[in-house]
Amino acid sequence: MKGFNVMRWIGKMWDKFTPIQQEDENSMKLPTQQSSWLRDMFGNKGQRKQWMTIVVAGVLLIVGLVFAGNQYVTANKIAYYNVYVKGQKIGSVQNPTEVEQLYAQKRQEYKDKYPDVEMTLETEGITIKAQEAYKAEVDSQATLEKLNGMLTGYAKGVELKIDGKVVAIVKDQETVDGILQQVKQQYLPAKEVKQLQLKNMSTAVMASTMSTADVPTSNVKSIKIAEKIDVASVNTDPTKVLSAEAVKDLLTKTEEAPIIYTIAEGDTLSSIVKRYNISEKKIYLNNPEIKEKYLKIGDTIKLTVPKLPVTVTTVEQVSEEIVTAPEVEIRKTSELPAGKTKIVRPGQDGLKVMEYMVTKENGEVVDEQWLGQEVIKGSVTEVVLQGTKIAGQGSGQFSWPVKGATISSTYGSRWGKQHKGIDMVSGNRTIMAADEGVVTFTGNISGYGKAVIINHSNGYTTLYGHMSRITVSQGQTVDKGDGIGIMGNTGRSTGTHLHFEIKKNNVAQNPMRYLN
Numbered sequence: 001m002k003g004f005n006v007m008r009w010i011g012k013m014w015d016k017f018t019p020i021q022q023e024d025e026n027s028m029k030l031p032t033q034q035s036s037w038l039r040d041m042f043g044n045k046g047q048r049k050q051w052m053t054i055v056v057a058g059v060l061l062i063v064g065l066v067f068a069g070n071q072y073v074t075a076n077k078i079a080y081y082n083v084y085v086k087g088q089k090i091g092s093v094q095n096p097t098e099v100e101q102l103y104a105q106k107r108q109e110y111k112d113k114y115p116d117v118e119m120t121l122e123t124e125g126i127t128i129k130a131q132e133a134y135k136a137e138v139d140s141q142a143t144l145e146k147l148n149g150m151l152t153g154y155a156k157g158v159e160l161k162i163d164g165k166v167v168a169i170v171k172d173q174e175t176v177d178g179i180l181q182q183v184k185q186q187y188l189p190a191k192e193v194k195q196l197q198l199k200n201m202s203t204a205v206m207a208s209t210m211s212t213a214d215v216p217t218s219n220v221k222s223i224k225i226a227e228k229i230d231v232a233s234v235n236t237d238p239t240k241v242l243s244a245e246a247v248k249d250l251l252t253k254t255e256e257a258p259i260i261y262t263i264a265e266g267d268t269l270s271s272i273v274k275r276y277n278i279s280e281k282k283i284y285l286n287n288p289e290i291k292e293k294y295l296k297i298g299d300t301i302k303l304t305v306p307k308l309p310v311t312v313t314t315v316e317q318v319s320e321e322i323v324t325a326p327e328v329e330i331r332k333t334s335e336l337p338a339g340k341t342k343i344v345r346p347g348q349d350g351l352k353v354m355e356y357m358v359t360k361e362n363g364e365v366v367d368e369q370w371l372g373q374e375v376i377k378g379s380v381t382e383v384v385l386q387g388t389k390i391a392g393q394g395s396g397q398f399s400w401p402v403k404g405a406t407i408s409s410t411y412g413s414r415w416g417k418q419h420k421g422i423d424m425v426s427g428n429r430t431i432m433a434a435d436e437g438v439v440t441f442t443g444n445i446s447g448y449g450k451a452v453i454i455n456h457s458n459g460y461t462t463l464y465g466h467m468s469r470i471t472v473s474q475g476q477t478v479d480k481g482d483g484i485g486i487m488g489n490t491g492r493s494t495g496t497h498l499h500f501e502i503k504k505n506n507v508a509q510n511p512m513r514y515l516n
Contacts, residue, residue: 077134078132078134078138080094080133081094081095081096082128082129082131084129086125090150092136093138093144094138099147102148106121106151107153114238118156119153119154119238120153120235121151122151126147155240155241156233157169157170157235158172158173159231160231162227164230168242168250169234170241170244175244178244182248183248183252184224186312187314187360188220188314189219219317220315220316221357223313223314224312226312227311251309252308253309254306254307256304256307257304257306258303258304259305260300260303261301261303263295263299277306278306286303286304312363314360315358316357318357319354321352322354323350326379326381327347328347328384333386333389335389335395336386336389338388338391340386340387341384344384345380347379348379350378350379352374355371356368356371357371391477392437392455392457393437393456393457395436396456396460397435398502398511399480401431401462402428406424408423409422411512421502422499422500423500425487425495429468429487430483430486430487431452431483431485432482433454434500435456435462436478437455437461437477439453439454439473440453440455442473445491449465449467449489449490449491449493450465450470451464451491452467454478454484460503461506462502463501464484464500466497467487468485468496470484470485
């Protein structure tokens, strides 16, 4: 029985005595309906006192029992915690640390299952409220199992957007930066890539792998992605978070896309096919009206070409060593026949460095500007003699027609007649052309016997007489020193000798003026 019920009973008992009016100490007036009951209960004054004592003692006993009962109930109350999900109670647990332990276990499960992403356990909407009840029965295990089935998690990531279009979700901003760096790096010159790798090496390792002279210097002025790149934080399904390698492959994989191509100078269908690695058939399918011979600069054609998701633009200063060929100086000479050349001083190559500023898109040159050049080593000019002499044309300088000759008769007046040449004898009887020319006569001439006439095509002619044998033929071109016959004694001759004449413009000359 609860305390407040006992007190209510006592109150009711007391109310029964409230109407009694005591006139004096020895007499009482009672209402008619109560008098008989009181007389039966108490009889007299002594009995009433005895009864009141019993009542008070009983009341005190009851109050004590009630107090002891309340103490017992309080001592046997159990504290526990109700668990709510979005305001709905799902059960109770004995201690809130049990829920925290479940959270920790769930987080570890996500971490083990998705080690490459940052997982977050969704606990929003889960509340825990403390409660007390007499000998309350709490099933923590059932509550935790139910809560475990309701727990969910999500991955934290970032969306990679290209020109506003989401192309992938990755772990974090650092991963995005690394992917973009790799995409750009593939379009760097080999030396530039090596330099980037060296930045990640320790000084000791670098020293052990290459000498100071091998350290390359960068010539890339800028490198950037032309498209607009944005990133945004996002909570997502962990299976949708891609690895850095997968996203890199995605950004470096070509997909066919339509473009309008403007014909430039030097373009042909063949060059366009080679440039975009497409077939001529595909070009004709997209442009059935075109014909190669009618392609004009400025015309446009439709192409379906492989296209990358991003355009990496590089600007680099290119230094190119060029071996320069020597200049050639041509010096004309009549000492050589026309069409013949002779190198009198060989040329030597030079070396210069050409500087360009080159702009590329995904490795393809789209603009090139020449900045200048520096000559490292000058070339040495090659000197070449070029003959101007016409075939069969003499030089005007004559050599002795026989070797070791002795003059037996000079040029001039002789026995009252003009001797138009000189006579010479020699132990070597071979007769040679005194200069280059064309043989215009071979045969007998009155007084000269067997003779040869050579026209040197420069106003000079030479005559060789008294020959015993002629070894050239008319129309033959001879060089200076070529054999033309054998010395003899034909015609009006007093012995074996050679009669030799030189005429200039058909006028006899003293051969001694020309022989060297």
